[in-house]
Amino acid sequence: MVVTRPLVVIMVDDEVSVGFLSRMKFRQAIEDGSIELHFFEGARDCLKYLHAMKEHHGDMILFTDINMPSISGFDLLTQVKSQYPLIPVYMMSAYDDSASVDKSKHLGAKGYFTKPVNFGDIKKLLNVDFGVEF
């Protein structure tokens, strides 16, 4: 029996509703076991989790808001890129000005989603990059 490891999808946003939205939007794949969703309200909790998962084998992907209190999305991006360079990081933000986009790219983000987030696009991405079916 071949057990495919689920794709670990990490969502970081200071807006707790985003956790609910993601859970509902991905509920099919979560139930199927192709996605394991982890939502964190702050970067600190996210980093704690990543540290604990250091030995984890399997694909991970991170989506993060930019404007967050205490540790910003850019700070999180920088830390993840330095400590866990294999995890692709995507930004999600209400700000779509070229300065923010350029900075994200420069710091190593793989993509940029503007709010309101089109989950269809995210699903497409997960499908193309990781073969997740929805």
Add this chain to the structure above:
Amino acid sequence: MDTPKYEVLELVKRIYNVDQLLFGKDYVREMVRSLATTLGVKYVLVGHAVEPDKTSIQTDFIWADGKFASNLIYDLKGTPCVNVICGTRVNCYAEKVADQFPDDHMLKDMGAEAYVGAPFLTPDGSLVGLLVIMDDKPLKDRELYTFVVEFFAARIGTEYYRQIFEDSLQKQVDIRTQELRSAFDDLQKTQKQLLSQEKLATIGRITFGIAHELKNPLNVIINAAEIIEELMSEQKLSGPMRTAAESIREHGYRANNIITSMLKQARQEPAAAPEYVNLSEMMDRSLELCSRSILDPDFKSKLKVHKNIEPDVNYLIVDAPSVERGFINLIDNAIYALREKHKDNEGFVPNLWIELKARIPYVHISMRDNGTGISPSNLIRIFDEFYTTKPPGEGTGLGLSIAKQVLGTNNGEINIQSTEGEMTEVTVNFPLLEQKQNQENRIWSSPDPSL
């Protein structure tokens, strides 16, 4: 000189015995009186050369026969004065002066027998005026009178120079004051403009912040509504709850679009992706908006709008909100000009012609009004940033410069023709844009393995 020296001194002292606190014209008047009475002559006159030719003398003071007489102008030609001026030195005719100048009627009328005249000049030698003493009897001591007249001509001259100097100084002060006033007005105008711009900039920044912050709750609204719809669909439910969820999602998107277009307005960055726009509808909307904002009911009812808008002219436009704002500005300007003319003219019928047609590969737009028009000097500067003829607070002077910019981004052209007082016509032409890839709210398209 026949007269003994001490007597000459006494004479000069007596003539000079005039209130030294007097100056200018008052001093000269007293001098004239003093000369006449001390010397015991019938006539004393002081006058200045009339500009610019200096061929005649305007007297400032004439003492005749014991009192001041009314002033007059006399032509120098044929008078002994001409020699005074040409010779630039004192001239003296001790007797029979009238015979020597037969053309000088004044001498005859005055019964002049003796004449002594001396000029006073500017430092560079040009004539300012002259002092003349005349009598109906011959002069006793030629030398004495020559000396006295020359001496006091110089003294009187000083008073004239003082006046000339003061006048020129006053003129300079006036010019400088005017310049200062003008500069001050400019400064005030600039300050008002800066304040407006500052306000605009602040509003822009606030708008920017608010707009972005609103996107967060909208994210939740739209997506949560979609989730409701999806769940209901799964459970094969429909009905009012489903409809409600749909409405929430639709209006969430609508709010989002409003914010997005508002952001585009507030942003100074180059425009986003091009999109298909129904220009005819855009023009109609702009016209509607401007017409609705007319407050003056009398003007509004008189205004005749001639619309010739070809329907459904759809073109790819970059930065559509700014183009729309450009249309609004142009129509607004026309209405402003018409309103201004309407204010001063009772019988004036304001007319506005708006035309939009597609002539592949161009869209041609023209707006014409029979309002106040634009003067040639204003026309040259009309697209300059912050250039406006509206009073401060009413216009920033940015409308046309921004309109020109956004049309330029669309490879378009704007031209303005005007006849001051009669009409203004604005024509806009812009060509079809090539199809560009449509970007949604994903900044990067599908995952690129090369990144």
